Amino acid sequence: SQTIHQWPATLVQPVGSPLSLECTVEGTSNPNLYWYRQAAGRGLQLLFYSVGIGQISSEVPQNLSASRPQDRQFILSSKKLLLSDSGFYLCAWSIIGEQYFGPGTRLTVT
Amino acid sequence: AQSVTQLGSHVSVSEGALVLLRCNYSSSVPPYLFWYVQYPNQGLQLLLKYTSAATLVKGINGFEAEFKKSETSFHLTKPSAHMSDAAEYFCAVSDIQGAQKLVFGQGTRLTINP
Secondary structure (H helix, E strand, C coil): CCEEEEECCEEEECCCCCEEEEEEEECCCCCEEEEEEECCCCCEEEEEEEEECCEEEECCCCCCEEEEEECCEEEEEECCCCHHHCEEEEEEEECCCCEEECCCEEEEEC | CCEEEEECCEEEEECCCCEEEEEEEECCCCCEEEEEEECCCCCEEEEEEECCCCCEEECHHHCEEEEECCCCEEEEEECCCCHHHCEEEEEEEECCCCCCCEEECCCEEEEEEC
16 A cells, blocks of 8 residues: 655754755655645645656745655755745645645744 | 635534535536545545546545535535544645646634534
8 A cells, every 4th residue: 555754743943944854655656746835724735746756846936945856755845944934744645636645744943 | 727615714513413514616627526634733634535426425434525516516514523523624626637736725624512
């Protein structure tokens, strides 16, 4: 069966520091991969998606970037965090339209 | 462009009562529709999906939803609420083309009163 992992689970980082969040999927090949952010009390905002290795599409201009160095690995990065980057970051994968979500990373920028 | 509107950011029902969470969608192509549930500090779990087969869809935990094209609705129901149903519920629409992106509603927080 398929499994999706995210780490770290929680992260507290100062403003201006770099960020790297990792997501890996097991048990499937060539999935579509997605990064979402969920701000406090708000819905889910799609940040990036990828339909293959090295193929990244950005949904909104922001302080973040994404990379897909391997088929089942998706990384979310920032060179300098802003206070507004705080939130709950969710990774998801899909094959035939259904998206399956990881456990999330709670990021607090101080 | 696709969009989803969830009517009511908060819904409160008594234990054993009917649960009704409302979702209306807008889509220029035949939609695929989903309901997800999120418990505090966890990821989203798929409750059920509509993919152009039966209009009444049954999901996990006793939930079901009915696709009504004429009303562009996909409301989520459960006959009898349990305390464990307290969570945030998200309706989402996808066109199942290309990147298969989901567009989510803003969510409805369900509270169950004892």
